[in-house]
Amino acid sequence: MSGVSPNEAWRQRSLAAVWHPCTQMKLHAPDGAALPLIPVARAEGVWLHDREGRRYLDAISSWWVNLFGHNHPAIRAALVDQLNTLDHVMLAGFTHAPVVELSERLAALTGLGHAFYGSDGASATEIALKMSAHHWRNAGRVEKNRFVGVAGGYHGETVGALAVTDIALFREAYAPLVRLAATVPSPDARGAAPGETPADVAERAAAALGDWLAEHAHETAAVIIEPLIQCAAGMAMHDPVYLQRARELCDRYQVHLVLDEIAVGFGRTGTLFAHEQAGIRPDFLCLSKGLTGGTLPLSVVLTTDAVYAAFYDDQVARGFLHSHSYTGNPLACRAALATLDLFDQTDALRQNLGTSERLTAQFEPLSKHPRVRFARQRGMVFAWDVASSLPDFGRRYARHALTQGLLLRPIGHTLYAMPPYVIDQAEGELLARGALAALEATLAEETAPAPVVGDRDGV
Ligand SMILES: *Cc1c(COP(=O)(O)O)cnc(C)c1O
Numbered sequence: 001m002s003g004v005s006p007n008e009a010w011r012q013r014s015l016a017a018v019w020h021p022c023t024q025m026k027l028h029a030p031d032g033a034a035l036p037l038i039p040v041a042r043a044e045g046v047w048l049h050d051r052e053g054r055r056y057l058d059a060i061s062s063w064w065v066n067l068f069g070h071n072h073p074a075i076r077a078a079l080v081d082q083l084n085t086l087d088h089v090m091l092a093g094f095t096h097a098p099v100v101e102l103s104e105r106l107a108a109l110t111g112l113g114h115a116f117y118g119s120d121g122a123s124a125t126e127i128a129l130k131m132s133a134h135h136w137r138n139a140g141r142v143e144k145n146r147f148v149g150v151a152g153g154y155h156g157e158t159v160g161a162l163a164v165t166d167i168a169l170f171r172e173a174y175a176p177l178v179r180l181a182a183t184v185p186s187p188d189a190r191g192a193a194p195g196e197t198p199a200d201v202a203e204r205a206a207a208a209l210g211d212w213l214a215e216h217a218h219e220t221a222a223v224i225i226e227p228l229i230q231c232a233a234g235m236a237m238h239d240p241v242y243l244q245r246a247r248e249l250c251d252r253y254q255v256h257l258v259l260d261e262i263a264v265g266f267g268r269t270g271t272l273f274a275h276e277q278a279g280i281r282p283d284f285l286c287l288s289k290g291l292t293g294g295t296l297p298l299s300v301v302l303t304t305d306a307v308y309a310a311f312y313d314d315q316v317a318r319g320f321l322h323s324h325s326y327t328g329n330p331l332a333c334r335a336a337l338a339t340l341d342l343f344d345q346t347d348a349l350r351q352n353l354g355t356s357e358r359l360t361a362q363f364e365p366l367s368k369h370p371r372v373r374f375a376r377q378r379g380m381v382f383a384w385d386v387a388s389s390l391p392d393f394g395r396r397y398a399r400h401a402l403t404q405g406l407l408l409r410p411i412g413h414t415l416y417a418m419p420p421y422v423i424d425q426a427e428g429e430l431l432a433r434g435a436l437a438a439l440e441a442t443l444a445e446e447t448a449p450a451p452v453v454g455d456r457d458g459v
Contacts, residue, residue, distance in 0.1 A: 006051035010039035027395070035395055036402065043070035046420050046427050048407065056407045059417045059431050064231065064263050066294030068342050069422040075293050078338035082331050091117070091328040098333035102300075105340055109272060111281055112302035116320065117328040121262040121288040122156025124299035125224070128284040129160060131303065131320055132222040132256045138310045138318050144221045144255075147181040148212060150205075152188070154232030155224060155260050155286075164224050167232060182216070184209045186230065187238035190374050190385075198239040205238075206245030217253035222284070224258040227274040228378060231263040234414035235383035237376055243278035256283040256307075262299070266290035266339070267349055267421065270356070270379035283307060293339035294420075298332035352421055356380050359423070362432035369436070371443060371450060383416040386439065389448035400441040404434030415439070 004012070014020075014037060015028055027034040041051045046069055048056045058066065068075070086096055103115035116131070118124050129147060136144035149155070149164040156162075162171055164181045171178070185191075187205035189198035196204075213220065227243050230236040243259075250257040259282035264274040268290070271277055275285075284307070288299035311320050326332075342348065360367075360377055367375035372384045390396055394410035401408040408417065417431060443450075 007039050010051065011037050014039065035399060038402070045069040045071075046423050054405070056402065056405055057419075057423075057427060057431055057434070058407050059401075059419045059435075060407060060409060061418050061420050062294060062407075063289075064268075064418055065289045065292075066420045067266055067290045067339060068293055068346070068348075069420045070294070072293060072342070074342060074345075075295055075335055075338045078334045079295065079331055082334040086330045088326065088329055088331070090325075092323060096328075096330050096333075098330045098337060099328040102333045102336050102340075105337070106287075106300065106302055109340075110285055110302055112285055112304055114303050114305070114308040116301045116303070116322070117324075118288075118299040118301070119297045119324050119326055119329075120156070121260075121286070121299055122158040122161040123324060124262060124286040124288055124301050125155040125161040125164065125260065126158060127301045127322055128224070128258045128260075128286050128303075129164070129222065130322060131301065131307065132258065132284065134320060135256070135307050135310045136221050138313070143219050146216070146220050147222055147224060148209070148216070148220060149181050149183050149224050150226070150230065151183045151186040152230050152233035152236060153183070153186075153224070153226060154230065155226075156262075181224075182212065184212050186233070186236060187242040188230065188233070188236035189238055189376075190236065198237075199241050202239040202242035203245065206242055206249070209246060210249050213249055213253040213255060217255050220253075220255050222256035222258045223250060224260060226260050227264060228269045228277065229264050229274070229381055231381075231418075232411065234385070234411045235376070235381060235416045237378055237381075237383075240278035243275055243280055247278070247280040247282075250283070258282060258284040258286065260286045262286055262288045264381075267343065267352060268379050268381055268418065270349070270352065272343070272349060291339070292332050292335035293342070295335045296329070296332040298329065298336060348421055352380055355421065355423065355428075356382075358425065359417075359419075359428050359432070362428045363417075363435070366432060366436045366439065369439060371439070380421060381416065381418050383414055386410075386413050386415055387451050388413060388443060389446050389450055390442070393442065396445055397438055397442045400438035401434065403441070404438050406431060406434045406438065408435060408438065 028037045040048045042049050046057050048058050107113040118127050133145045147164055151166055153166045155164045157170055159177050163178045166183050185205045185208045187202040189201055192201050259275050261273055265287045285302040292298050371387050374385045376383050393413050398409045
């Protein structure tokens with residue numbers, strides 16, 4: 001490959017052999033390259049380094065998984081130590097210290113004392129749905145086997161998880177394979193009518209959930225909700241009262257409450273878990289992404305003594321019948337333990353209060369940009385809806401962001417940042433300035449006038 005730069009050489013080999021996720025591969029085609037493929041050689045802190053001395057600030061934590069920066073020395077040391085003692089052992093019939101300690105610590109943090117492990121977020125969703133329905137079956141209520149989710153909800157893309165994922169692009173082609181769940185209106189605060197508060201919107205959405213349950217609870221196993229922020233929907237944020245009402249309704253109608261904190265868990269929303277802000281406890285809690293600090297795939301479903309008890313029996317068939325080869329992998333569990341240690345050692349939640357305040361101030365010019373609507377923030381998640389006539393605004397913006405040395409990938413017309421917690425003052429400044437510059441560069445490509453301000457359809 002003489003004459004071809006190192007970046008280009010890896011780009012070409014990747015495009016020939018690797019099928020990239022959630023990607024129309026043709027957009028990476030060399031002629032025209034609507035979106036360049038970036039070969040990353042190494043990463044440290046908030047930075048991703050390519051093979052030619054360029055670096056990119058990972059402002060979306062590599063799809064929301066990274067918490068304390070890349071290549072964190074404490075997590076790396078824990079992994080090396082674990083690799084020197086026990087790489088892996090099957091979890092059926094065997095156990096090991098990392099999985100026991102992690103389960104104990106998650107139980108202490110959530111009050112949910114039984115941990116079932118998977119590998120990815122979508123497998124956690126599947127585990128929670130199967131476990132809920134099987135619980136009702138064991139309880140003699142076989143007809144309670146349907147699910148209800150929130151409009152715009154995202155819970156993963158395997159066939160089972162797609163049933164409760166309400167994002168058309170991810171679902172359309174596969175709908176015939178899926179037993180679709182029902183959807184109820186979202187409590188998204190952007191849906192406020194004039195004079196309505198976010199809490200009013202949440203109450204309205206909760207009332208709709210109540211109406212639905214009044215009719216269908218007898219055939220419903222569980223309600224599944226992303227608490228406080230529906231991330232994949234475009235960082236749709238809602239008032240915590242929605243979660244309180246959902247808890248009350250689930251109690252009243254004997255339906256499980258599944259909270260999917262795969263994206264929002266581990267401090268993203270300001271508290272360790274988002275549902276803490278509503279003062280409630282779910283029947284099932286799904287965790288993944290930040291669980292290992294962004295180093296290894298691991299997911300877990302935490303549940304209650306009551307659910308566990310419904311499976312505890314002499315009959316094998318009444319047990320929970322689910323397994324993945326790498327269930328409870330010791331390396332991944334050690335990474336998770338090291339990540340939990342970092343929350344304690346660095347007082348991360350309190351530190352993040354200062355960091356998010358600082359970033360909010362740094363983002364102010366962006367938030368006040370005349371084309372921005374619904375500038376919003378919760379914890380370490382920042383989002384802006386951009387009024388633009390460009391149908392491919394997101395892709396164009398992402399390309400300009402790369403030019404600014406930033407990894408930012410808008411969702412539709414929603415621009416957002418979800419940086420690693422360790423982002424410092426100077427890095428925050430680079431991010432805020434670059435995000436604004438990328439916005440100006442993207443808007444300069446418009447050929448049609450911008451939608452009328454106040455028109456949500458244009459966002
Ligand atoms: C990412 C995500 C998932 C799916 O996790 P994967 O590891 O990508 O399968 C599920 N739910 C939510 C809320 C997510 O953000």
